[in-house]
Amino acid sequence: MENQNKSDIGLIGLAVMGENLALNMADKGWNVSVYNRTVPGVEEGVVQRFTGGRARGKSIEGFTDIAGFVASVAVPRKIMMMVRAGSAVDELMEQLFPLLSEGDILIDGGNSNYEDTDRRVMLAEKKGFRFIGAGVSGGEEGALNGASIMPGGSASAWPEVKSVLQSIAAKASDGTPCCDWIGPASSGHFVKMIHNGIEYGDMQLIAEAYWVMKKLLGLDNEQMADIFARWNEGKLRSYLTEITAGILRHKDKAGGYLIDKILDAAGQKGTGKWSVINAMELGMPLGLIATAVFERSLSAQKSLRDAASRQFAGQRLQAVYNKPEMIQDIHSALYASKLVSYAQGFAVLQRASDAFGWQLDLASIARMWRGGCIIRSAFLNDIAAAFQAQDKAGIPRHLLLAPYFKNEIQQQLPGWKHLVMQSMKEELPVPAFSSALNYFYSLVSAKLPANMIQAQRDYFGAHTFERTDELRGLFFHENWTGRGGETKSGTYNV
Ligand code: NBP
Numbered sequence: 001m002e003n004q005n006k007s008d009i010g011l012i013g014l015a016v017m018g019e020n021l022a023l024n025m026a027d028k029g030w031n032v033s034v035y036n037r038t039v040p041g042v043e044e045g046v047v048q049r050f051t052g053g054r055a056r057g058k059s060i061e062g063f064t065d066i067a068g069f070v071a072s073v074a075v076p077r078k079i080m081m082m083v084r085a086g087s088a089v090d091e092l093m094e095q096l097f098p099l100l101s102e103g104d105i106l107i108d109g110g111n112s113n114y115e116d117t118d119r120r121v122m123l124a125e126k127k128g129f130r131f132i133g134a135g136v137s138g139g140e141e142g143a144l145n146g147a148s149i150m151p152g153g154s155a156s157a158w159p160e161v162k163s164v165l166q167s168i169a170a171k172a173s174d175g176t177p178c179c180d181w182i183g184p185a186s187s188g189h190f191v192k193m194i195h196n197g198i199e200y201g202d203m204q205l206i207a208e209a210y211w212v213m214k215k216l217l218g219l220d221n222e223q224m225a226d227i228f229a230r231w232n233e234g235k236l237r238s239y240l241t242e243i244t245a246g247i248l249r250h251k252d253k254a255g256g257y258l259i260d261k262i263l264d265a266a267g268q269k270g271t272g273k274w275s276v277i278n279a280m281e282l283g284m285p286l287g288l289i290a291t292a293v294f295e296r297s298l299s300a301q302k303s304l305r306d307a308a309s310r311q312f313a314g315q316r317l318q319a320v321y322n323k324p325e326m327i328q329d330i331h332s333a334l335y336a337s338k339l340v341s342y343a344q345g346f347a348v349l350q351r352a353s354d355a356f357g358w359q360l361d362l363a364s365i366a367r368m369w370r371g372g373c374i375i376r377s378a379f380l381n382d383i384a385a386a387f388q389a390q391d392k393a394g395i396p397r398h399l400l401l402a403p404y405f406k407n408e409i410q411q412q413l414p415g416w417k418h419l420v421m422q423s424m425k426e427e428l429p430v431p432a433f434s435s436a437l438n439y440f441y442s443l444v445s446a447k448l449p450a451n452m453i454q455a456q457r458d459y460f461g462a463h464t465f466e467r468t469d470e471l472r473g474l475f476f477h478e479n480w481t482g483r484g485g486e487t488k489s490g491t492y493n494v
Contacts, residue, residue: 006074007033007061009164011082012092014046017109017136018082019054020143021168026058028167033061035069070099076130077104078161085110093120102128105157107165109136109149111271114193114278117186121153130154132161135192137373138170146170148373149179150195150365152188152358170372178371183358190278190352191365194345197275197289199374200268201341202240204292204432209334210244212419215428217323221257225249227327235335238377266296279348282355286348288341291435314427321422329422332415337436339409342383343399344439350397362397363387400443409440462489 007030011022014036025032034055036046051062063069073079077100081092089108096106106124108117108131117133124131131153138147149169151158158181169179182188206228213219213227225248232241252258272293279286298305346362353360366384370376386402399405420437423430442448457463462484464475477488 003074007031007072008074008078009033010035010069010073010077010079012036012069012079013082013110014050015082015084016140017143019050020140021080021082021109021136021147022050022060023054023058024144024146024168025164026055026060028164029059030164030167031059031061033063033069033072035063035066038064066095067099070096075101075104076160077101078107078164079105080107080109080134082109082136085112086116089116089120093124097127097129100129103130105130105132105154105160107132107134107151107161108189109134111135111192111196111269112189113274114186114189117153117189121185125154130157132157133186133189134165135188135195137192137195137369137375139374142170142372146178146372148195148368148371148376150182150188150191150368151179152182152184152186152191155181155184170376172367172370176367178368178373180364180368182365183353183360185356185358187353187356187358187360190358191349191360193271193274193278194349195369195373195375196271197286198341198345199240200272200275200292200296201289201345201432202238202338202375204288204295205334205337205341206240206244208430208433209330210248212330212423212428212430213327216423216426217321217326219323221248221259231331231334235379236331236338236377238379239374241377263302264299265302266299268293268296272296275345275348278352279344282348282351284344284348284351285439286344287435287439288337288344288432291431295431316426319422319426326419326422329415329419332412333419333430333433336409336412336416336440337433338379339399339405339412340436340439341432342379343405346383346387346397346399363391400440462487464488 009025009030010033011018011025012035014034022032022034034047034050038045038047045064047062047064051060055062061072063072070077070079079096081089083089083092089110089112093106106129108120112133114133121131121133132151133153135150136143136147142148146169149165151161151165166177166179169177171177182191210224213224225245228241228245228248232245247259250258252261272289276286276290276293349360349362349365352358363384366380366387370380382404383399386399386404387397390397390402395401400409416433416437420430420434424434454465458465458477459480462477464477466472466474467476477486479486
């Protein structure tokens with residue numbers, strides 16, 4: 001009786017994501033209460049505009065007072081927050097706490113920093129509530145028609161929110177919802193962060209492929225669009241490949257192609273940067289995403305690049321290429337580099353899982369990204385299958401060691417190498433293609449020149465080294481100059 005006439009779920013924050021998620025929930029048959037803070041003095045607030053507009057006639061009830069909103073939701077309450085990441089979430093939680101009952105569930109669907117989520121899970125649980133940090137990907141379109149949702153946090157809350165969240169998630173081609181439980185604490189937001197980092201990498205790789213086609217092969221926008229459209233029928237089938245073809249064909253209202261009029265200075269909001277910072281904290285290589293982030297930063301230094309380009313005249317060879325062959329090489333470089341990027345991203349997830357005790361299921365995460373989100377692609381099916389096979393065989397979870405991908409990368413290597421070499425000769429930057437190739441060469445090198453680094457560290461700072469003719473874990477110091485002492489620096493890892 002307590003829950004009679006109450007909503008199934010409450011949603012706070014009626015900006016682009018919140019509005020569309022509320023409509024998606026209502027379309028799936030849920031009764032939804034919505035709330036947005038009101039700005040004093042504004043006659044028609046966000047809530048009225050929504051309930052009187054797009055939400056009219058739907059099972060959505062609007063509230064402009066937070067207490068009435070909370071009281072309208074069935075207990076244990078499920079309240080999803082879709083507000084700006086950062087202090088807004090903390091402020092909102094402070095307002096909600098006095099109004100909640102024990103066991104109520106708060107879901108933060110924004111792009112929160114995972115460390116904030118760790119703190120919030122602990123805070124909410126200490127107060128007797130439950131907290132889920134859910135990464136949501138797919139933008140406006142995904143929010144309305146099916147997003148990829150990555151929830152993690154208070155485990156006991158999952159059975160209570162599962163049916164709502166899975167109902168509004170995208171469905172993969174086999175019908176599985178692109179939403180499943182990720183793990184404890186901030187794991188959902190961490191996975192979403194790496195998802196966004198991978199998105200940065202995919203976009204940089206596609207941009208480089210476009211640039212080589214344009215600058216080395218001299219293809220026009222329609223020819224390039226045809227190539228991307230064709231690639232979208234094969235192994236590179238993905239949302240980003242598809243939209244690239246559409247972008248290349250798009251005409252400007254004033255005439256010509258819009259792509260040619262867009263300034264080459266990329267913006268960023270921070271999730272790529274966070275991915276790289278956290279990979280560094282975990283001691284993991286995430287070079288491709290780092291390159292993508294740095295290239296955005298360098299692109300934004302437009303006037304510096306303009307000045308530098310006037311000082312250093314290029315020495316282009318103007319070589320003539322066999323275009324079909326070169327296009328195949330670009331395909332190889334794009335596919336192989338993408339593989340490296342995903343291998344690096346998933347390896348960071350594995351390390352985070354080990355470090356924080358999350359027990360992440362990498363195959364399940366790959367499956368969750370197959371629909372709804374920006375990096376959705378056919379290739380994620382192969383990734384999920386590769387991780388599943390590695391788990392069964394009990395071998396290390398690294399994508400490049402999976403037999404299927406080992407074979408794939410071997411096939412791409414000649415074209416990938418050729419493309420990077422030609423681009424370097426022609427002074428055309430392909431930083432992500434070459435970063436991926438260098439990672440691959442380093443990975444497959446049983447020996448690297450790190451012995452020199454260790455020698456230098458020991459020479460100037462007594463940082464010690466391990467020896468090839470002794471057991472691992474034994475550290476030695478050499479008195480290199482005869483002037484130093486025998487005292488070692490403490491050994492530490494970063
Ligand atoms: P925004 O990130 O622009 O946030 C706007 C919402 O936050 C509005 O409802 C606003 O209320 C509310 N808000 C703010 Br700002 N400060 C508040 C406070 N102190 N207390 C209560 N509410 C506050 O909206 P969005 O683009 O819909 O994104 C929502 C979340 O989803 C963000 O974390 C975002 O990073 C994430 N996300 C966005 C996308 C996307 O494509 N946009 C995709 C995936 C995830 P107001 O109307 O009164 O200003």
